[in-house]
Amino acid sequence: MxxxxxxxxxxxxxxxxxxxxxxxxxxxxxxxxxxxxxxxxxxxxxxxxxxxxxxxxxxxxxxxxxxxxxxxxxxxxxxxxxxxxxxxxxxxxxxxxxxxxxxxxxxxxxxxxxxxxxxxxxxxxxxxxxxxxxxxxxxxxxxxxxxxxxxxxxxxxxxxxxxxxQKEHIQKLKSELILMKIKKSSEVSSLISSWKYYTNKYIKQKVPDSLIKWNERAD
Known part of the structure; x- marks a missing residue:
């Protein structure tokens, strides 16, 4: 979709x-x-x-x-x-x-x-x-x-x-997909940052390494 x-x-x-x-x-x-x-x-x-x-x-x-x-x-x-x-x-x-x-x-x-x-x-x-x-x-x-x-x-x-x-519509699609990917990456990065903050402040749990690595790649 x-x-x-x-x-x-x-x-x-x-x-x-x-x-x-x-x-x-x-x-x-x-x-x-x-x-x-x-x-x-x-x-x-x-x-x-x-x-x-x-x-x-x-x-x-x-x-x-x-x-x-x-x-x-x-x-x-x-x-x-x-x-x-x-x-x-x-x-x-x-x-x-x-x-x-x-x-x-x-x-x-x-x-x-x-x-x-x-x-x-x-x-x-x-x-x-x-x-x-x-x-x-x-x-x-x-x-x-x-x-x-x-x-x-x-x-x-x-x-x-x-x-x-047509070529113009292909280019527009590619641009929109890039924007969607950036938005998703930003949302995940924000979620991880919030998770880090609250777990460090209240729970003292470590964020899974897999999510940290994913976030670093997204950055």
Missing amino acids: DLIMALKPKSVLDIGAGYGKYGVLCREYLELWDGRQNYYERLRRIDGVEVFENYITPLHKYVYDHIYIGDIIKLVSQIDFKYDLVLLIDVLEHFSKLEGESLMTKLLEKNIGILISTPRKPTVQKEAFGNVYESHRSRWRKQELARFGNSYFINDPVSFIGYIS
Whole structure:
């Protein structure tokens, strides 16, 4: 979620919404953690796409502003809205290479950027939950994904996770991630300093060496 929070999108299209996990997370992190402290006012547009209608529950209808039901391969040309961020989380491997390449190209033409996650080594998976679209049909390499445009990938042992967009948006993302890291380091440093003070004054306990070393690295 750090990538999504750093991007600060005003509109999100969650393709392959499934259980609604990322719709919920986006709604929480983007709406409730933005400093407004307004539980009910929604300022972001978060839409979902789901090919298997049986997955849709009242949760989806509460979280998403709109849910497109159908195959995104067919819907992509019909959706008349430019999203700040498109989520393709564990989705691309469910398409053939040709379908995936076509989808990526069309999405990038119509929207600002795509956050993608696809397994490095997809398992053999066929129909599941009565849904034929759950089958895995392709395996992607990082180099293939990077060919779609300017990209920024984070290290992950299980999946290729990256953001693809125009150069200016990639640079903005990197800057925001650095600021977030600095803020987190400052918060931890402040916490350790407070811990040192109170333990020395009242408890006389030693701060764990592991935390001290972490703080020194952060400094």
